[in-house]
Amino acid sequence: MDKVKILFLTSDPSDSARLRLGQELRDIRENLQLSKQRDKFLLESRESVRPKDITQAIFDIEPHIVHFSGHGMSAGELCFEDILGKTQPVQPNALANLFELVAKQVGCVILNACYSEIQAKAIVKHIPFVVGMNQAIGDRAAITFASGFYKALGAGRSFEDAYKFARVEIQLEGISEDLTPVLHKQEDSIDIEDKLNRAKYVMILSTTVDEVNKPLVEAIVAHLRQISGDTSLTLQRIEAGSLKLFLEGSDDGFKRLEELFKTEELVEVMEITIQDIKLEQEKPSVSRDLAQQILIEWKSRLATDIPEQSPETCDSIAYWLLGKDPSGFDDLTLAQRRIAEQAMDYRYRILRQRYLGISPEQAYRQLIQRLSSLVLIRNKIRTWIALSHDRKRTVTDVLQEVIQELLQSDAYMQQRIRWITECTNNSRLRNSLLLASIEEYCLRPIRNQPLLVYRFVNYLSRSQKEGITSVSAEAFTQLVSEEVIPNDPDDASTIINLINAQVIAYQNVQDGEEVPEFFTTVQRQFEAYLIENVDPQAAEWLRLYLQGRSQESIAQVLGKSVKEVYRLREKVNYHAIRVFTSQSQPEPVISLESFLIPSG
Numbered sequence: 001m002d003k004v005k006i007l008f009l010t011s012d013p014s015d016s017a018r019l020r021l022g023q024e025l026r027d028i029r030e031n032l033q034l035s036k037q038r039d040k041f042l043l044e045s046r047e048s049v050r051p052k053d054i055t056q057a058i059f060d061i062e063p064h065i066v067h068f069s070g071h072g073m074s075a076g077e078l079c080f081e082d083i084l085g086k087t088q089p090v091q092p093n094a095l096a097n098l099f100e101l102v103a104k105q106v107g108c109v110i111l112n113a114c115y116s117e118i119q120a121k122a123i124v125k126h127i128p129f130v131v132g133m134n135q136a137i138g139d140r141a142a143i144t145f146a147s148g149f150y151k152a153l154g155a156g157r158s159f160e161d162a163y164k165f166a167r168v169e170i171q172l173e174g175i176s177e178d179l180t181p182v183l184h185k186q187e188d189s190i191d192i193e194d195k196l197n198r199a200k201y202v203m204i205l206s207t208t209v210d211e212v213n214k215p216l217v218e219a220i221v222a223h224l225r226q227i228s229g230d231t232s233l234t235l236q237r238i239e240a241g242s243l244k245l246f247l248e249g250s251d252d253g254f255k256r257l258e259e260l261f262k263t264e265e266l267v268e269v270m271e272i273t274i275q276d277i278k279l280e281q282e283k284p285s286v287s288r289d290l291a292q293q294i295l296i297e298w299k300s301r302l303a304t305d306i307p308e309q310s311p312e313t314c315d316s317i318a319y320w321l322l323g324k325d326p327s328g329f330d331d332l333t334l335a336q337r338r339i340a341e342q343a344m345d346y347r348y349r350i351l352r353q354r355y356l357g358i359s360p361e362q363a364y365r366q367l368i369q370r371l372s373s374l375v376l377i378r379n380k381i382r383t384w385i386a387l388s389h390d391r392k393r394t395v396t397d398v399l400q401e402v403i404q405e406l407l408q409s410d411a412y413m414q415q416r417i418r419w420i421t422e423c424t425n426n427s428r429l430r431n432s433l434l435l436a437s438i439e440e441y442c443l444r445p446i447r448n449q450p451l452l453v454y455r456f457v458n459y460l461s462r463s464q465k466e467g468i469t470s471v472s473a474e475a476f477t478q479l480v481s482e483e484v485i486p487n488d489p490d491d492a493s494t495i496i497n498l499i500n501a502q503v504i505a506y507q508n509v510q511d512g513e514e515v516p517e518f519f520t521t522v523q524r525q526f527e528a529y530l531i532e533n534v535d536p537q538a539a540e541w542l543r544l545y546l547q548g549r550s551q552e553s554i555a556q557v558l559g560k561s562v563k564e565v566y567r568l569r570e571k572v573n574y575h576a577i578r579v580f581t582s583q584s585q586p587e588p589v590i591s592l593e594s595f596l597i598p599s600g
Helices: 021-034 051-061 092-101 117-123 139-154 159-172 192-196 214-228 251-262 286-305 311-322 326-331 334-355 360-372 375-387 395-409 411-423 427-442 451-463 475-479 501-511 518-533 536-546 551-558 562-580
Strands: 004-011 041-046 065-072 078-081 087-090 108-112 129-133 181-185 198-205 234-239 243-250
Touching (some): 021 041, 021 065, 021 139, 092 117, 129 159, 159 181, 181 286, 214 234, 311 334, 360 375, 360 427, 395 411, 395 427, 395 451, 536 562, 551 562
Parallel strands (some): 004 041, 108 129
Antiparallel strands (some): 129 181
C-alpha cells in the first residue's frame, strides 16, 4: 500500500528569535503514531534547511505533503538559513516556481510561519491545497495548529477538514489566533490577467431567430472560431429581431474578426448574408472583475470559517465587507489593493471575535467595554468629568452619548447604516454589522490619534460643554500608548495596536492622505537607540509589543522568563521618558504616565 509521504522542513536562523520547532515535530509524529491510519503515513524531516536543501529533500522523499515551519517576513519571504546559519530570505515567486515543477506529485503545502499567506497565494496556482498565515502567529498557536491538522489527517479526514479541525484545536486551547491560518484552494484561484484579456461582443446577422436552429447556430460559432483562430470563443446568448449573437472570446480573436469585417473579407457566415454587422467590444470592468474575485474568495472563506451560519448570512457579510461601491478597486495599485484586503480582514476579525452570533445586548456591552478601555479617550473623559459640575457620571455614560451623537450626525456612519440595511434583512445580523462598523470606525487613527478622540471633542462642542485640555501629540509617547487595554493586559487577543501599519495605510488609502512617516522614523530611531545603549532584546521586545503580543508570548519568542520580560518593559519605559520627553514637554491635565506602556 502506497503511503502518504510528509516532508517536514524547519529553519531557525541564529539571528532570529528561537522557535520550538522540535516540539512541533514531536507533536506531529506522536499524533500520526496514535492515529487509526498510522500505517498510511510516512513522516520525514529536514532541519536547519538552506534554500538549496529544499529541492534535494523533495527529490529524496518525493512527498505528497510539504510542511515548512520557521520564520516569515512581513513582505512574504520565508526565512531559511545560509551557510553560516544566518537568515536567508526566499521570495514567494521562487518557491511558487519550484512547486510548479512538482505539481503532479505534491497535493498540499503547509507554511507554518508568520505572514506566509503571500507565499500561499503564489503557490496555490500550482498546488491544490495551501495553508498560510495572514499575520504573525505565536509559537503556541502554530504548534497547536500543526498538531490538530495531522491528528485529523491521521483520522482519515480530507485536507480541508483537517484545516478546519486544526483551527478548532486552537480555539479549544483558548488561543485567540484561530483566524490566522488561511486555506487557499486551487478552485478559488482566478487568473485576473486572463480575464482582462478577454472580450465580449455582439454580432448582428441579417436573419431572425425563427429561421435558424440550434445546430446552425453551433455551426456559425464553430466557423467563427476557425476564421478568428480563437478556440475559446463561446456563445453567451441570442436575442430576437435581427439575429444577435452575444459572444465572448480572446481579445486577439475579436480583433481578427473586426479586421476581416472592415476589409470586407467577412461578408457572410454559413451562407447567411451579413448586411449589417455591428461589433461592439465589451471588455469587463477591472473593478467589477476584482470585486467579483474578492467576493468569491470571501464567500468561500466564510463558509469555512463559520459553517454554523447560513449561506444567506455569509453572503450578507461578504457584501458588507466589500462595500457599496467596489469601483474604487480600479484605481488601486497592487500594494494598495493588498492593504484594502487586509483592512477587510481586520473588520471581519472585529465582527467574528466580538459581535457575531451573540445577543444584541451582550454585543453592545462588549462595544462599550472595548471603547471605554481605550486609554486616551478614557483619560480625556475622566478629566472632563472631574472638571464638570456633574461628577457622578461615568466614562460609560459619556461614551454612550458620544456614540449616539456619532450615529446621528456622522455622514460616514449614516452611509454605513444604509449599506447594512441593503446587505441583510436580518435584524440581529444588522445589529452585529453595525457594532463592528462602529468599533472599526472609532479606532481608526487620524493624525495619530483614534478617531473617537475627535468625536468626543465634537460631542463637547455640540453640547456646549467645556473643561478638556488638548493632549500633547508627542510622537513616541503616542507610539507606545495608543492601544486598547483589555481586562487582562497580557491577553494579546484583546489588544488592538492603533499604529498597526495595515490599518493606518488603509485609512490613508480611503482618505487620499499620505501615510505619516514620522511614526516609523521615530520607532526606528528608538530601536536603534535601544540596540546601541540598552540591549538588542529591548528593541526586539518593543517590536513584538507593537505587534500586539502578550508578555507571555514575547517571553517565549525571546527565550526569557516572564519576569525578565517585565524588566525589559520597565527599561523601555525608562528610556522612552529619558530620550523622548526631553524633546518636548507635554501639556498639563493628563500626566505622562497615562501615555506609557501599562505596568499592570
